[in-house]
Amino acid sequence: xxxxxxxVNSVKARLPTVLEVLKTIDCDVICLQELKCETDAFPYMxxxxxxxxxxxxxxxxxNGVAILSKTNIEDVVKGLPGxxxxxxxxxxxxxxxxxxxxxxxSIYLPNGNPFPGEKFDYKLSWMKYLEARASDLLxxxxxxxxxxxxxxxPSDDDCWDPSxxxxxxxxxxxxxxxxxxxQWLGYTESFASIEAKxxxxxxxxxxxxxxxxxHGIRIDHLLLSPEAGDRLEKVEIFKAARGLEKPSDHVxxxxxxxxx
DNA sequence: ATGGCAACCAATGGTTGA
Numbered sequence: 069x070x071x072x073x074x075x076v077n078s079v080k081a082r083l084p085t086v087l088e089v090l091k092t093i094d095c096d097v098i099c100l101q102e103l104k105c106e107t108d109a110f111p112y113m114x115x116x117x118x119x120x121x122x123x124x125x126x127x128x129x130x131n132g133v134a135i136l137s138k139t140n141i142e143d144v145v146k147g148l149p150g151x152x153x154x155x156x157x158x159x160x161x162x163x164x165x166x167x168x169x170x171x172x173x174s175i176y177l178p179n180g181n182p183f184p185g186e187k188f189d190y191k192l193s194w195m196k197y198l199e200a201r202a203s204d205l206l207x208x209x210x211x212x213x214x215x216x217x218x219x220x221x222p223s224d225d226d227c228w229d230p231s232x233x234x235x236x237x238x239x240x241x242x243x244x245x246x247x248x249x250x251q252w253l254g255y256t257e258s259f260a261s262i263e264a265k266x267x268x269x270x271x272x273x274x275x276x277x278x279x280x281x282x283h284g285i286r287i288d289h290l291l292l293s294p295e296a297g298d299r300l301e302k303v304e305i306f307k308a309a310r311g312l313e314k315p316s317d318h319v320x321x322x323x324x325x326x327x328x
Numbered sequence: 329a330t331g332g333c334a335a336c337c338a339a340t341g342g343t344t345g346a
Binding site: 077078080081102104128129130179180181219233236237238271273274275276277278285287314317 | 331332333334335336337343344345346
């Protein structure tokens, strides 16, 4: 199984680009974030034409997450369980995969800037609910994949210049600790576990020529339960997506799992 | 000199993102 996570930064504003990239990477499951459209406005037809079923949790203007799968999607959960009062569409979870079912979540974790402040508090609170849900999902003892834009730079080696990010919500010790706690629960951070490369990025700002200078950060991650982590074969960052016309500022991260 | 980009909604600018 090939599974990807990708923050598209508006599915409507760059639909041709999105469809082209999805065709190129040809994954079985795709987790999308920052749709910036309401659930009913999602381009279901175009996505179905590529062979995908779609589960969508959208909202007007901001946020919005989806999971696309080439096999049947079941047991859809919209919103982070336990955090039902959250009005922002940042979490969707499904079971898919056909004969070898996997539980998959598409996550758009709050940015948290400016730090410190209310938005940072919201980020940390959201991460606590995510940790509780992640813990519950382990009890399934099945392959679980928590995929998304975590808005966390795990270490100083995951950005081009730590000093630039020192006061940013994405690199705060509290953000990193909350991300680390997911791994202490038993989840494997795919890229770090088998690529072990520093200064590999998944996001480059539109500003200041960040892409041309390779001033990026690594904030899009695939976290795997033990049942999925054992079957991880390869992780790719589809960097070419950032060089296309009208690109998203994020690129897809793709995990290859050998599921029997 | 401390910005510079892009999307969105609404409106010819403000908000948000990372």
